[in-house]
Amino acid sequence: MFKVNRATAGRLIGRAAALLFEVSPHIFAALCVGSGIALLTSGVTPAYEDRLDHIRAVLPPILIELSHFGASISGFLLLLLSAGLWRRRRGAWLAAVIVLVVAAVFSLFKGLDWEEAAELLVLAAALAPCRAAFNRRSRLFEALSPSWVMLVLTVVAGMLWLGFFAYRDVAYSDDLWWSLLIDREVSGFLRVGAVLALLAVIIAGRSLVSAPGARSHGPAGAPELERALAVLQAGDGVMPDGWLAMLRDKALMFSPSGRSFLAYRVRGRRWITMGEPIGPQAEHLPLLWAFAELADSYGGVAVFYAVEETALADLATLGLAVRKIGEEALVDTAAFTLQGRSRQNLRTAVNRCEREGAGFEMLRPGAAADQMAALRAVSDVWLTHHIGVEKGFSLGRFDPDYLALTPIAVVRQGERIVAFANLMPGGDRLAVDLMRFTPDAPPGVMDYLFIHAIQWARDNGYAWLDLGRAPLAGLENRRLAPVFARVGALVFEEGGALYGFAGLRAWKAKFAPEWRPCFIAAPTSTPLALALLDVALLTSGGWRGMLGLNAKRASPAARPSETPAVSEEA
Incomplete structure (x- = not known):
């Protein structure tokens, strides 16, 4: 029994030690924040006069002044390095050890503050052996996260307030900014405060507008696209949105086996996936974790856009907040029919198109090469x-x-050719993506195309035809609903002037689809409204595209009046 208990105790101690090792970077980051605050506080408050007298007896005034300045700068650097320690950066570990030792020397030289120097040396001695806990590669000039930016700005603002409070009885003059002989402590505080305030503002501005990882995680190259195409053609766990990876505008992240991938873009601090992992279901959760950890290693956050209900359990495992962003319209190909009074308009569209000589054709993958010029002409006029x-x-x-x-x-x-749409296969469904038609096409031509596409999908073994998303559809404007949902519902109902949300859903409802919710997921600290704004900007190509400033529209007289426009949705 004693051996069993000892073995159990040893195992528990081992697991506790492993957990402590795992969280040690966070502990050291917090201790470095505290040390930085202590150095800054010490730098803006008067030193002990008796200690200063001892220092002045052996050191020249310029060295004391420079040590005072260096100690404050060291405190500021510890605030910045603590962010790298939190992210387990090797470079931050080494720099923190050096800064702590140097800061201890400055603490002695600026006012014989041996207590502060001892604390800094003890922290450096504790941090030095822990290199193994900092296993991530360092990045030069890494941007701070918004929370760390707020911490730095708050500490610097508090330092300035404390300094002005400590020297509130001093009559300030221009001489205090440069004098080393009169009121040295006051002039030192003013210079340090000015320098740190400027640095804090510059670093905060740069951090808030930076996009960590965007340059190194740009669009995928040809080898990666070939790997992704192999996954898509294999068909195991493929969703239709996976084909959007072949647009060459996204980065790709593969599972270790290479049988799964995620397509994503980096905008600001958000790493946004287009849909969920593509590939075998067993590899989804590990790939989600790997992507979230990759984004975190760059100081970013993972956002998963347009995911379906089947992915919610995995996203909840990651601890993410999930919000509904709309609904997808899926037509049951086996149950679809043109019979009945509710389908009168669809029958009319079919009859009119056939009277005007329209005919439907499905081009197999690769068969459109000879028709590409005709398809481009339709696309350009659309x-x-x-x-x-x-x-x-x-x-x-x-x-x-x-x-x-x-x-x-x-x-x-x-x-x-007067109209076309490409269809993305995935599992038991086909999804409509690009939809284009000419102004002189027969009225109802897109209804005609979709009806035949549904029938073709049924005849070729597809259970569903996915007509795409209806953004913001299905959100509830109720008192207890989240603000995100209530605002979304308001925009859906009243935002027709900006985008035909309700009209788009009504157009798709003609085909009696089954409406399935789609979601966005992100860490609880990430404003989902801003994440959706990033998606809109990525989809539109930036602010000019989203605001329509890049559009080259035809004159009103030239626009088609009889054929309903089929909007593309973000």
């Missing part, structure tokens, strides 16, 4: 009459290489 510029990220664009990978539904009038 862009002129509608949004004016191509989208991206969460929507497809006219890219011959991309369109060659998926089936394309086309409507011909005679020999001329």
Whole structure:
């Protein structure tokens, strides 16, 4: 029994030691913050006169003044380095040890503050053997997170307030900014305060506008796209949105086996995925963790956009906040019919298109190469009459290489193509992506195309045709609902002038789809409204695109009046 208990105790001690080792970077980061605050506080408050007298007897005034300045700068550096310690940076560990030792020397030289010097040396001695806990590569000029920016600004502001309070009885003059002989402590505080305030503002501004990891995690190259295409063609665990990775505007992260991947973009501090992992279900959760950890290693946060209900359990395991952002319209291909009074408008669209000589054709993957010029002509005229510029990220664009990978539904009038849509296969469904038609196409041409696409999908073994998302649909404007949902519901109901949210959902509702919710997930500290704004900016190509400033629209007289426009949704 004694051996069993001893073995159990040894195991518990080992696990406790491993846990302590795991959290030690956070502990040292907090201790360095405290040391930095102590140094800054010491630098803005008067020193003991008797200790100063001893120092002045052996050191020249310039060295005392420089030590005072150096101690305050060291305190500020410890605040910055603590962020690197928190992120387990090797460079931050080494720099912190050096700064602590140097700061201890400055503490002795500026006022014989041996207690402070001893505390700094003890912390340096404790930190020095812990190199193994800091296992992440360092990055030069790494941006601070918003919480750390707030910490630095708060500490510097508090230091300035404390300094002015401590020297509130001093008659300030211009001489105090440069004099080393008169009121040295006051002049030192003013110089240090000015320098640190300027540095804090510069660092805060740079950190808040930076995009950590954006340059090194840009669009995927040809080898990565070939790997992703192999995963998509294998079909195991593939969702239709996975084909958007082939647009060459996203970075890709693969699982260790290479059978799964995530497509994402970096904007600001947010690393935003397009959908959930593509590949076998067993690899989803490890890949989600790896992506969140990668974003965190750069000081960013992982945001998962347009994920479905099946991913919610894994996202909850990551401790993320989840909000509904809209609904997807999925048509049951087996149950779809044109019979009944509710389908009168669809039957009318089919009959009208057929009377005007329209015909449907499905081009298999790769078969559109000979038709690409005709498809581009349709796309160009559609862009002129509608949004004016191509989208991206969460929507497809006219890219011959991309369109060659998926089936394309086309409507011909005679020999001329007047409408088309590419369809992304995934599991038991086909999803509509790019939709384009000409102004002189028969009225109801997109209804005609979708009806035949549904029938083709049914005949080829697909259970569902996904008509795409209806943004903000299904959000509840109730008193107990989250603010995010209430604002979204208000925009959905009243935002027709900005975007046809309700109209888009009504158009898709003609096909009697099953509405399935889609979500966005992010850490609780991340404002989801700002994350959605980032998605809109990525999709639109920036502020100019989102505000329509890049659009080249046709004149009102030239726009089609009979054919309802099919909007692309973000």
